[in-house]
Amino acid sequence: MKAMFSLLQTYFLFLVSFIILISVICFKWVSFRLKMKKKLPPSPPKLPIIGNLHQLGSSPHRSFQALSQKHGPLMLMHFGSVPMLVASSAEAAKEIMKTHDLKFANRPKLRIPDTLVYGSCDITFSPYGEFWRQVKSIAVVHLLNTARVQSFRQVREKETSLMIETIEKSHDSVIDLSELTFWLVNNIVCKVALGRSYQGLKFTDLLAKFVHVMGALCVGNFIPWLSWIDRLSGLDDKARKVAKEFDEFLEGVVEEHLDKRRKGEGHSAKDQDLVDILLDIQRDDAIGFALQRDTIKAVILDVFAAGTDTTYASLVWSISELIRHPRVMKKLQQEVTEVGQGKSMIYETDLEKMEYLKATIKETLRLYPAIPLLIPRESMQDVKIMGYDIPARTQVIVNAWAIGRDPTLWDEPEEFKPERFLNSSIDYKGLHFELLPFGSGRRGCPGVQFAIVMFELALANVLYKFNISLPNGVEEKDLDMSETNSITLHKKQPLLVKATPRF
Structure with missing residues (x-):
């Protein structure tokens, strides 16, 4: 009897194992057939484990x-x-x-933003849903x-x-326009958002570290079992340190x-x-759920x-290109001089009259979108795009960045020519997909108007006030236009210039 029971037990285990094996084979076969039926976008050849990570290069927007x-324009x-x-x-x-904005309205869960921005409970990185809608509406309705x-x-x-x-007091000596424009934008944003300005080298350094870490390649996002590489490289420690320093600063502000x-x-x-x-x-508990301190x-x-970071970066690129193109600089100075009419400065009410200024800014944003690879999205369901699954x-x-330099969309795409926008309806607000410096749709940047008026x-x-030139006899064509490797497109070298009063 005991031997028969043991035999039945062995038979039962064999049967269960056989059923599991057949189920796995069937599942794999069905998955394979479904995959074969799907038409996926073309893909560059990939390596085992890392896939296409090796093809990112030092400037991913250029590599892509x-x-x-x-x-092709759509790659998997x-x-x-x-x-x-x-x-x-x-x-x-x-x-x-x-077309499929809602299906792509989610954000992927990313480790570095999670560390830096309180578990991604902000506007930019929070997942799509009611929480994100409420948080975004706070900024849009009350500030932007x-x-x-x-x-x-x-x-x-x-x-x-x-x-x-400050520039006038330089008395024709060399000035760092990158630094000056940073503090200009920073002071405006701080006073509007935080109530007062915050100065100092530590503050500048903290923001620079934040941007650098945010743009770093985090291996653990893509290969979780290799997360130890981020610990070994020091990326995890850097992120935690920057998060701690920023938290102390923000706690002080609150x-x-x-x-x-x-x-x-x-x-x-x-x-x-x-x-x-x-x-x-x-x-007042005004939004239907408790607004936590970390969310604030x-x-x-x-x-x-x-x-701060995106606006001052764009300003530096714009002035750099104007230095390299004296014809454009002269034309723009003629416009601001005619509109200024001898006043002490250009006021915001004057800006609407300046078509060439607006064209110059559009051309800058075409060539140098502040975030060249827009913040990643994630599909929430299966979707068909351009015939691909x-x-x-x-x-x-x-x-x-690539769209702004697409030769099928732009004549001489590498050339800085503001004239291309003078009789054009193309704008940067997300309705024209040839020009997307602020993104578009539900996850587009809500601060477009706020940034542009500063710019x-x-x-x-x-x-209006100065003739800008390069110091020490450096010719315009020799101006270093190399860029940093970061989430934001920054000019690598500071913009050092001489500013001579025009009047």
Whole structure:
């Protein structure tokens, strides 16, 4: 009897194992057949384990552009085990950010933003859903709407005037325009978002480290079992250190505002900054769920870091290109001089009259989108794009830099020619997919208006007041235009110039 029971037990185990084996084979076969039926986008050859990671290069936007010229405007790459769709044409971008915008409205879970931005509970990196909608609406409704942006006009004009005074005091000596434009934008953003400006080398260094770490390649995102490489390289420690330093700074900002409230020194509704607005929403429980302290700090960090870093980078690129193109510089100076009419400075009310200024800024953003590879999206379900099947949970990168230099869209795409925009309806607000410096759709940048008015005012006034030239006899054509390897497209070398008063 015992032997028979043992035999039945062995038979039963064999039967279960056989059923499991057949099930696995059937599953693999069905999966293979389904995959064969799907029409996937073309893919560059990949290596075992790392996939296409080795093809990123030091400038991923340039690497992707070169690969797209060989494999097409829609490529399916693999970074480790993660499928990555790379879009390098206006048509592909439109499909992703307009036609199927909702299906691509999610953000992938990324380790470095999770570390730096409080578990990605900000506007930029939080997953698509009700929380993201509420957090975004806070910034859009209370800080970035038209009336609110216009209400900060005096702050922008005052800070621009102070920068002009600093340049005037240089007395024809060499000045670092990269540094000056950084502090201009930083002071404006700080006063609007945080209530006052914050100066100092430590502050500059902290923002630079934040941007550098945010743009670093995190192996663990793509090959989880190789996460130890990020620990070994020091990336994890750097991210935690930057997050700790920023948290201490932001805690100080919030406590400063709370302390003023406790003393009855709060701002009037008209003079409120972003921190005041967020604290009011938290106090009044105005959005249907508790606004946590970390969420408040994450939104502040979003507005502050993104607003400062991208805008000043674009300003530096614009002035650099104008130096390299004296004809364009002269034409733009003629326009600002005619509009300025001898006034002490160009005011925001003057900007609407400056068509060539606006064309110059569009041309700068075409050639140098502040974030050349727009923040990655992730498909929430299977979707068909341009005849190809894109599986759910595929990450998506839109190469705005490559689209801005696409020869099928732009005549002489590598040339700096603002005239191309003079009689053109193409704009940068997300409705024209040939020009996408701020993205488009639900996940487009909500701070376009806020950034552009700073850009226009600063550029108009620098050219209105000064002739800008390179120092030490350096010729315009020799200006170093190399770029950093970061999430933001920065000029690698600081822009050192001589500024001679025009009047």
